[in-house]
Amino acid sequence: MDTRRLILLLVFSFSMVMLWDGWQKHTHPAQPATAASGTAPASNGVPTPTAATTVSAPGVPGVPQIASxxxxxxxxxxxxxxxxxxxxxxxxxxxxxxxxxxxxxxxxxxxxxxxxxxxxxxxxxxxxxxxxxxxxxxxxxxxxxxxxxxxxxxxxxxxxxxxxxxxxxxxxxxxxxxxxxxxxxxxxxxxxxxxxxxxxxxxxxxxxxxxxxAEQAGGFGVQTFTxxxxxxxxxxxxxxxxxxxxxxxxxxxxxxxxxxxxxxxxxxxxxxxxxxxxxxxxxxxxxxxxxxxxxxxxxxxxxxxxxxxxxxxxxxxxxxxxxxxxxxxxxxxxxxYGWLTIIAAPLFWVLEWFHKLTGNWGWAIILVTIALKALFFPLSAASYKSMAKMKTLGPRLQRMKEQFGDDKMKLNQAMMDLYKREKVNPLGGCLPILIQIPVFIALYWVLLGVVEMRGAPWLGWIQDLSVKDPYYILPLIMGATSLVQQRLNPAPPDPIQAKVMMMMPILFTFMFLWFPAGLVLYWVVNNCLSIAQQWQINRMIEAGGKAAE
Structure with missing residues (x-):
C-alpha cells in the first residue's frame, strides 16, 4: 500500500472513531449524577461565608421535591x-x-x-x-x-x-x-x-x-456540556x-x-x-x-x-x-469550541461578518467556504498538480507492478526512482485533506455550539442549519460530488485499495445524513470548488503531456 493512501486511510479511520465516539455520547449520554445520601446540610440551611470548599449549600439533601x-x-x-x-x-x-x-x-x-x-x-x-x-x-x-x-x-x-x-x-x-x-x-x-x-x-x-x-437539537452530534x-x-x-x-x-x-x-x-x-x-x-x-x-x-x-x-x-x-x-x-x-478554539473563534467572526452582508447564515457559510478555498488555493493547486501527475503515471506504475511481480523491494525502489525523475511527490495529494480536517472539525463545533445558528434558515427545505437536512438532499449531493472528486484522483495500483477508496464517499454520505445541514452545505460547496479546480489542473497536465509527446 503506498504511503499516500495509507495516510488518507489513517485520517479517515481517525475521523470515523472520533465521530463514532460522539455518536455514542449523543445516543447514550451518561446518567445524571445523584448525590451521596450522607451529605449534611448547613445548620441554618444557607451557605456560610467560610472557606468555599466547606460551604454547605442551601437545601435539604436527599429530598427530590426541594423546589416544591x-x-x-x-x-x-x-x-x-x-x-x-x-x-x-x-x-x-x-x-x-x-x-x-x-x-x-x-x-x-x-x-x-x-x-x-x-x-x-x-x-x-x-x-x-x-x-x-x-x-x-x-x-x-x-x-x-x-x-x-x-x-x-x-x-x-x-x-x-x-x-x-x-x-x-x-x-x-x-x-x-x-x-x-x-x-x-x-x-x-x-x-x-x-x-x-x-x-x-x-x-x-x-x-x-x-x-x-439540556435538550439537544435533533441530528448527529456530541453531548454538549451542562x-x-x-x-x-x-x-x-x-x-x-x-x-x-x-x-x-x-x-x-x-x-x-x-x-x-x-x-x-x-x-x-x-x-x-x-x-x-x-x-x-x-x-x-x-x-x-x-x-x-x-x-x-x-x-x-x-x-x-x-x-x-x-x-x-x-x-x-x-x-x-x-x-x-x-x-x-x-x-x-x-x-x-473545544480544543480547536484557535481556529473556530476566527471562523465564527468571519461567518458573522458575512452574515451581516447577506442577512442569511447559509449564504455566509458558502462565502466562508469560498474564502477558505481562495486562501488555500496556492497550496491546493500544488497538491492537485501532484495528484494529476500521479494520474498520468498510472499506466507506467501498473507496468512496473507486472514487471516486478511480488518483489516489493524492487517495485518500491523503481517507483521512487520514477517519482524522482518526474518530480512528483506521492504525498502531495494528502495536504488538502489534512488541512481541511481541523477546519472541518472547528466548523462542526461552531455550527453545533453557536446559538445564532439555532433555527437559522437557508432556503427552501433547509429551515434550520443546526440540525440535519430533513430530506437528506444535501448529504446525497455531497456523496455524489465526493464520488466525482474521487474519480478525478489517480486510482491506486492495488485493486483492493481502489475498492476501499471508492467506498469512502459512500461511508461519508452515510455519516453526513445526521450532520448539521450547515456543515454539509460547507462540504458540498467545498467539493464543487475542488472538482472545478482539479478538473482544470488535470486538463492542463494532460495537455502538457500530449504536447511533450
Missing amino acids: PAAAAPRMKVRTDVLVADVSAEGGDIVRLELTRHKATGDAEHDYVLFDDGEKHLYAAQSGLIGNGLPTHKTRFALPAQERVLKDGEDAVSVRLEAPATADGIRVSKLITFHRGSYVAEVSYEIANGSGAPIAPHAYFQFMRDGKP GPAFYTDAEKYQKVNFQDVTDKKAKFVTKAPDGWVAMVQHYFVAGWAPAAGEREFFANALGGDLFAAGVIVPVAAIAPGQSGTVSVPLYAGPQEQSRLDQFAKGFDLVVD
Missing part, C-alpha cells in the same frame, strides 16, 4: 420584550424564565424555557442574606402585584419584594430590575438596620439545578462536572477578588457576576439529583439606624457572543 415549596408559593409574572419571568414569593426566586425570541427544542409553537419549575427540569436563580434572622431563599416575601409588564416607552421594569422584619428590627427589601431588549437583570437587597448594633452580613447568589443535560463554570482573571475558565461535585472531587477557584459563576448548557447560559471585590465560589450536591453553584459576597458594615445595599447582575439567556462580551470579562468563554 417554591412551586406552591404565590407568584407574580414579569413581562418584557424578550422574556417572561415567574418570581416566587418564597425567597423572591426566579423559578421560571421563558425566552420569547427563542423557540423550544423541536417545538416551534412554544417559547424556550430556561429556568424551569418542573416541566422538564428543576432550575432556578436563588439568592439570600447570611446573618442572624436575615431573609434567605426560603423566606416568604410579600409580592407587590400579580403581574408587571414593561410598557411602551419604558426602558426597565422593577419588582420590589418586602421580607418580614426581623425580631431586632432589621427590614430587608429585594429588588429585581429587568431591562428592555436585555437578558440582564439586577438583583439587589436594601437593608435597613433598625437594631441597636452594627451588622455585617453576607449575600449569596446561586443557581439550583438538576443534573439532567453544568457549573467559574471564571477569574487568575485561573481563567473552569468547568465542573456534576459527578465531580457529587464525589467532592470538583476543582475550581474558591476565593478571588474578581470573576463570575455560571450554569452552562447547550446554546444558553445563566451567570452571576459581582462587581470587583472579594467573593467566595461554591458548588454542592443537594441530594435527589439537585445541585447548587453560586457566589458569596460581603455586605459593607451597616451602623444602627443606617441602610446598606448589595447588588449583583444576573444574565439568563442565549449565548449570543455580542451580549456575553458586554456582561462580564471572559463570559464569552461559555461558548465552548
Whole structure:
C-alpha cells in the first residue's frame, strides 16, 4: 500500500472513531449524577461565608421535591420584550424564565424555557442574606402585584419584594430590575438596620439545578456540556462536572477578588457576576439529583439606624457572543469550541461578518467556504498538480507492478526512482485533506455550539442549519460530488485499495445524513470548488503531456 493512501486511510479511520465516539455520547449520554445520601446540610440551611470548599449549600439533601415549596408559593409574572419571568414569593426566586425570541427544542409553537419549575427540569436563580434572622431563599416575601409588564416607552421594569422584619428590627427589601431588549437583570437587597448594633452580613447568589443535560437539537452530534463554570482573571475558565461535585472531587477557584459563576448548557447560559471585590465560589450536591453553584459576597458594615445595599447582575439567556462580551470579562468563554478554539473563534467572526452582508447564515457559510478555498488555493493547486501527475503515471506504475511481480523491494525502489525523475511527490495529494480536517472539525463545533445558528434558515427545505437536512438532499449531493472528486484522483495500483477508496464517499454520505445541514452545505460547496479546480489542473497536465509527446 503506498504511503499516500495509507495516510488518507489513517485520517479517515481517525475521523470515523472520533465521530463514532460522539455518536455514542449523543445516543447514550451518561446518567445524571445523584448525590451521596450522607451529605449534611448547613445548620441554618444557607451557605456560610467560610472557606468555599466547606460551604454547605442551601437545601435539604436527599429530598427530590426541594423546589416544591417554591412551586406552591404565590407568584407574580414579569413581562418584557424578550422574556417572561415567574418570581416566587418564597425567597423572591426566579423559578421560571421563558425566552420569547427563542423557540423550544423541536417545538416551534412554544417559547424556550430556561429556568424551569418542573416541566422538564428543576432550575432556578436563588439568592439570600447570611446573618442572624436575615431573609434567605426560603423566606416568604410579600409580592407587590400579580403581574408587571414593561410598557411602551419604558426602558426597565422593577419588582420590589418586602421580607418580614426581623425580631431586632432589621427590614430587608429585594429588588429585581429587568431591562428592555436585555437578558440582564439586577438583583439587589436594601437593608435597613433598625437594631441597636452594627451588622455585617453576607449575600449569596446561586443557581439550583438538576443534573439532567439540556435538550439537544435533533441530528448527529456530541453531548454538549451542562453544568457549573467559574471564571477569574487568575485561573481563567473552569468547568465542573456534576459527578465531580457529587464525589467532592470538583476543582475550581474558591476565593478571588474578581470573576463570575455560571450554569452552562447547550446554546444558553445563566451567570452571576459581582462587581470587583472579594467573593467566595461554591458548588454542592443537594441530594435527589439537585445541585447548587453560586457566589458569596460581603455586605459593607451597616451602623444602627443606617441602610446598606448589595447588588449583583444576573444574565439568563442565549449565548449570543455580542451580549456575553458586554456582561462580564471572559463570559464569552461559555461558548465552548473545544480544543480547536484557535481556529473556530476566527471562523465564527468571519461567518458573522458575512452574515451581516447577506442577512442569511447559509449564504455566509458558502462565502466562508469560498474564502477558505481562495486562501488555500496556492497550496491546493500544488497538491492537485501532484495528484494529476500521479494520474498520468498510472499506466507506467501498473507496468512496473507486472514487471516486478511480488518483489516489493524492487517495485518500491523503481517507483521512487520514477517519482524522482518526474518530480512528483506521492504525498502531495494528502495536504488538502489534512488541512481541511481541523477546519472541518472547528466548523462542526461552531455550527453545533453557536446559538445564532439555532433555527437559522437557508432556503427552501433547509429551515434550520443546526440540525440535519430533513430530506437528506444535501448529504446525497455531497456523496455524489465526493464520488466525482474521487474519480478525478489517480486510482491506486492495488485493486483492493481502489475498492476501499471508492467506498469512502459512500461511508461519508452515510455519516453526513445526521450532520448539521450547515456543515454539509460547507462540504458540498467545498467539493464543487475542488472538482472545478482539479478538473482544470488535470486538463492542463494532460495537455502538457500530449504536447511533450
